[in-house]
Amino acid sequence: MGDLTLAATAIVPILAGVFSLLYVIFIKMMHINKATDGTGAQVDIAREIQEGARSFMKTEYKYLSIFVVVTAILLTIILEIEDGGLGWKTAVNFVIGAVLSATAGWMGMDVATQTNVKTTEAAKSSLNGALKIAFKGGAVMGFTVVGLGIGGIGLVLIIFADIEDISDSDLITNDCVTEDHCKMKNAMTYLAGFGFGASAIALFARVAGGIYTKAADVGADLVGKVEQNIPEDDPRNPGVIADNVGDNVGDVAGMGADLFESFVGSIIASATLAKTPAQLALPFWVSGFGVVAAAIGSVFVKTNEGASQKQLLHSLHMGVAIASIGATVGAFVSILILFETTHDDLDEGWKAFGCIMIGMVSGILIGEATERATSYSYYPTQSITNAGVMGHAPVVIQGLGVGMLSCLPPCFIIAIAIVACNELADMYGVAIAAVGMLSTLGMTLATDAYGPIADNAGGIAEMAELPEEVRGRTDALDALGNTTAATGKGFAIGSAVLTAISLMSSFMEKTGLVMINLGDANTLAGLLVGSSLPFFFAAVTMLSVQKAAGAIIEEVRRQFKEIDGLLEGREGVKAESSKCVQISTTASIKEMFIPGVVSVLTPVGIGLFVGSQCLGGLLAGTIGAGFMLAVMMANAGGAWDNAKKYVEIEKAHGGKGTEVHHAVVTGDTVGDPFKDTSGPALNILLKLMSIISLTLAPLFTSKAFDGHHLIWGIIVLVVMTFIIIVYYMKVLRGATFNAARGSVILKEASETE
């Protein structure tokens, strides 16, 4: 059996990539470039936002390049020593993955900062026009991500598999069916580097971007809305531009990089776990057809003027539904062709198809569960608002409770999916389920990225002091964006967990670990340490936001105090917004350093010095605790946000300005770093640690744990403890320091009043 060639495997993803990028160019040329920016203040504001976003991403990419270059060199050296040829190939793949992900992020940010003002302009005349242009902007980001992802991985597969040199003995020792199959199997060993590259970018984009966006948001709000009582997005507030920049770099570029990583990660994991040529080709084909299906679905997103929230949502759902049906058909056809061609057991094909369906359905169910936990149309979020009757603290407790309870549905959905897929097709089934879940990613990302664009459009309308109705239209789009954002986050976490588990299995496959024994004390120790890492990661990102927000607060207060006429809104007096952009940029890049280092070095250190058993436990612990914490934080944050909206929009318990409103605002402020910084950052942690373990798996193969490593293990743990304690002090001191300074300034401010 088996005449499925390398070319046949790679052609679908490459063509899908080309198609996707052509579609992006088409949207860009035919829709976005043709839409007008309008004139006047809005254009200047949009330019300021764009410059801020570019400046942040340039700074980010500067540090990123250093990181990528250093890591590539280290990968080359370390892996070359272990196994000649492996090192440079892995390193090259790493660089390609990183560059492609960075490109997708840049393009997403770029188009988002172009489209925001066009959306504002379109909103002047029609809701439908505004929805369309905002959605097109999201689509450019979505299809750039999937296009570069699928095309890129298809290309590196064909290039690197082709240069593999296969002897007849390899056919037997590597357990492969044809020469091409062997070549691809070999190539998968260093294709993990591609995923690692994507992961590295995601780390920077999600963590630094997440800190940036919330620091600017919280900082601008606390001084503007709370202290000075000026409206949100008021042009006098020097922090507002930074806030709007944050939407583009955090929610657009960050989300894109996160899912780029899941997308390629799930393909790599399935291909690594594949036993037959058809199984190996399947993830590439399914994703490829999925990209096309998503493009078709995206065409169907439109609405009528004066559409209700429900109709808007329906319009998006319609697009998603069409994409899903298309992807199902694509998967069906893939199975038929691939398993027929290779004369593989078609039964195996249908089992894989079952897994793909399970993955897709799981994604939809998780989205649904997230919606129910976080929308104010349902009890959970309403109960948070109701708790506001008792005060601030009950709102916090109720929100945390809702967040924690909301962990259960996604957890059970994923657990059932894992058991079922494993029964159908072993761990390969789990990996291919992740591919299924992510097959319509282009569409999901489009609906997701459109939210921040609409949000920005509203901000621009406010700052440019456009008529009420414009802001009304963008608000409708923005509210819809909040719903899709919550669903998107559930989806991002679910796919991250499936991907991380598949990567962990691939890691076991590659290190030849037949088992990671939980009865082994070292595995258990690894599990405990692994469980603590998400808490560490969540804490430091949350505290970093607080710290960076403190710096913004200081700067905003300084400007209000020192710039004459700013607060009064005197003609010609402008806030120095770029300073806030600068502060946010520096702070966020600086703050991501230690969490980044810890998440990269922990698996490497444990793997090298304690062994792969302990590393397996570490990964499992991080996945278990990280999954729950990520869902909890994302959903609690979303629910708090909407509990506030329930008061503001539906006038629950008396509406704005009441005691209940103050209480839910506290909840919302706690929720900000939960949902937009720490929660999403945890996705990255799960995947990054797994992919690093997979990439460096060849190093760990020979290092099964034995007693001699004990001393190393203890040294590593002690050193980590030390580093963490030092950091712990640093974070807390930083916060203290800022707060103390804040206090002084507060006092000064009240004295000068």
Next chain:
Amino acid sequence: MGDLTLAATAIVPILAGVFSLLYVIFIKMMHINKATDGTGAQVDIAREIQEGARSFMKTEYKYLSIFVVVTAILLTIILEIEDGGLGWKTAVNFVIGAVLSATAGWMGMDVATQTNVKTTEAAKSSLNGALKIAFKGGAVMGFTVVGLGIGGIGLVLIIFADIEDISDSDLITNDCVTEDHCKMKNAMTYLAGFGFGASAIALFARVAGGIYTKAADVGADLVGKVEQNIPEDDPRNPGVIADNVGDNVGDVAGMGADLFESFVGSIIASATLAKTPAQLALPFWVSGFGVVAAAIGSVFVKTNEGASQKQLLHSLHMGVAIASIGATVGAFVSILILFETTHDDLDEGWKAFGCIMIGMVSGILIGEATERATSYSYYPTQSITNAGVMGHAPVVIQGLGVGMLSCLPPCFIIAIAIVACNELADMYGVAIAAVGMLSTLGMTLATDAYGPIADNAGGIAEMAELPEEVRGRTDALDALGNTTAATGKGFAIGSAVLTAISLMSSFMEKTGLVMINLGDANTLAGLLVGSSLPFFFAAVTMLSVQKAAGAIIEEVRRQFKEIDGLLEGREGVKAESSKCVQISTTASIKEMFIPGVVSVLTPVGIGLFVGSQCLGGLLAGTIGAGFMLAVMMANAGGAWDNAKKYVEIEKAHGGKGTEVHHAVVTGDTVGDPFKDTSGPALNILLKLMSIISLTLAPLFTSKAFDGHHLIWGIIVLVVMTFIIIVYYMKVLRGATFNAARGSVILKEASETE
């Protein structure tokens, strides 16, 4: 080798138990009974508290008896079918364990409610007198717990091992050295039932007690302090008695049952994992000598009049230090005697000794780390206070951040202890480390239980309107109690984790599982589900507090409204405190039902229907995530409490009544259910699930997972999902309902004003 008899093994624990109980009687007769209650209002108040506590515990024990009887019958039936004779023996052990734990809880509560007023009386004349009597009360509770624990387990060992019938072939198949060794090994199979019994009581005592104490506290405070602006512990407030009852049933009886369980659980786990007669006897001896050492240490706790906080703490530390040295000597002697007698390799003995030391040191280090995370003398807690400058939400974020970061030191300490002990003596080493950590438990519990007694004494002083200086003295004792309580919580969690891990290993040993493979999808699914349970448990307990507090709030408001002259404090008008006691009692018992059922049935269901692989994953997931969440909640709660005290006592940021003070009060209110309900409840979850798995291990032996169970597994997961979703709705609806009613009442109240 090996002439260590059953009698020799059991004599030390039995004698230690007898000694401990005699010591209790001595303290009771010579100190507590001789101290005077004083006269007047304080006696009536104390009686009311006592009656409230008794009424709660009677109600609790009523439901408990039903639970114990039903479970005992089920255990008998199920296990008898599996293996004749095993069932009734396990069931009898279960009942004995439950009865002993319940007795210890009752006696602890009883003496605490007697000692509180005596402490108040003593505080009229001297700080030293008050410390002494409060500490004696704590000591009665501590030594009742360890006395009944060690004596009880020694007795059941000798009784049940003695009736074992051993044939020569058993000697070979059971891998034992002597006939007595064989008997004891066999007996260990159903001695797990003893631990399960203790665990069942702990579940009721910790969860129901925890909900009770915080519901009453929050409810009384919100109406009294916040709405009506009357001081804490004001006799007019109908919720105050319930609040003081809560200290006795939650903090005294609950803590006692929790650690009773750890204490016997660690002994059972080590004895089950023991390979040689000396190893088997060691945990009984070490614990036995430890009890005596703790008693000696407790004699040294005294202080001078006008002692500073530091001197008071020093006095307690002195007692702990002496107890630790005594326990070390005891362990040393045990090793010498046991390993010499049996001619066992003395080297093995010294390795076990090393583990015991590692356990003791780990306990101390965790206490130290907890102290640093939660005391306002250190940065972390100060940083929370400082965040108050920015508002309510930053206090919450900073507190959560500090709580999350504070997971790392205990986690690393335990991880290092596990790796090191395993290296010395395999998993037996880990289990014996837990025994070492808990060897001085009598002393630790005494210092811990004394806190709530002092707290109660202060409450009585306030309610009886005694002079300022009395309250001043009890406040000094209470503040010290807060510190020891925080340390005690860290210790409780650390020992719970070590015990749970040892129990899990014993479970593997008994089911003959050579490994729990994390590469197996079912194990991974179990791990994910297991990780979600602590979040579920934490959420429902937290929300239950909120719900029950709502009911108290209503009742207190009703009384203030309907009882003429109550609020004005008219002579002869008394609050109907017993109604609040009744409400708290009913609510807390009702609320613990579902979390209790879930934590008991999940391991049983998974073990029976999915298999022991998945169950192993479940336990590991629960231990990993539960450990972190428990530390996070306990420490964040403690830190918030002290961040508030930092403002109130040290006048940080201006002291009481400032904006910063309001912000830290919000933090403290969020922290209340964190530190006193949900956090401690998680200890129980970890241990209960492990001990159930161990008790029912014989059922699971034959059920290694295979494909046929898949359908069962999915059914179990789906049913669980359903139950949980129903509950989810119920909890949230309940909260909504209460809050909505609260809102109505709030409105009425403001209308009538």
